Amino acid sequence: MKNDERDDQDLAAMLRLGRLSEGWIAPPEIRELRELVRYRCSLGRHRTSAKAQIHAVMAKNGILPVVAELWGPIGQAPLDSLELGAAYALRLGSRRELLAHHEREITKVDAQIHHRLRGEPG
Numbered sequence: 001m002k003n004d005e006r007d008d009q010d011l012a013a014m015l016r017l018g019r020l021s022e023g024w025i026a027p028p029e030i031r032e033l034r035e036l037v038r039y040r041c042s043l044g045r046h047r048t049s050a051k052a053q054i055h056a057v058m059a060k061n062g063i064l065p066v067v068a069e070l071w072g073p074i075g076q077a078p079l080d081s082l083e084l085g086a087a088y089a090l091r092l093g094s095r096r097e098l099l100a101h102h103e104r105e106i107t108k109v110d111a112q113i114h115h116r117l118r119g120e121p122g
Contacts, residue, residue, distance in 0.1 A: 029116075032116075033113070033116050033117075036109055036112055036113050036116070037113060039109055040106065040109045040110065040113060043102050043105050043106045043109060044106065046098070046102050047099060047102040047103065047106065050095045050096075050098045050099040050102060051070075051071065051099065053091070053095045054070070054079070054092060054095050054096065054099070055070075057084070057088050057091055057092045057095070058082070060088065061082075061084055061085075061088060063082065065078070066078050071099075079092070079096065
C-alpha cells in the first residue's frame with residue numbers, strides 16, 4: 001500500500017513538472033504491419049529448425065552433405081537419393097515437406113510486407 005501511494009505521488013509530481021513521457025499507440029495499419037513482420041520472423045525460425053533437423057537426421061546416419069547448399073535445386077538431389085531406415089526416412093520426408101511449406105508461406109508474407117511498405121493495398 002505504501003508503494004502505491006508513493007508511486008502515485010511520484011507520478012503526480014512528474015506530471016506537474018512535465019516530465020511524464022507520453023504513450024503512443026500505433027495506428028491499425030502499423031500494428032498490422034508489425035504483426036506480419038513478427039509472423040515472418042516466426043516462419044524464419046521454423047524454417048531454420050526444419051533445416052537443422054534435416055542435418056540432424058543426416059548426422060545420425062553418418063552422412064555429410066556433399067554440396068555446400070542443401071536447400072537449392074542442386075542440394076535436393078542428394079537428399080532424394082539417401083537410403084535411410086524407415087524412421088529416419090519418415091522424419092526426413094516430414095521435415096522436407098514442412099520446409100517447403102515454410103518457404104511458400106515466407107514468400108507470401110514477404111510479398112504482403114513489401115506491398116504494404118510501398119503503400120499498395122494488401
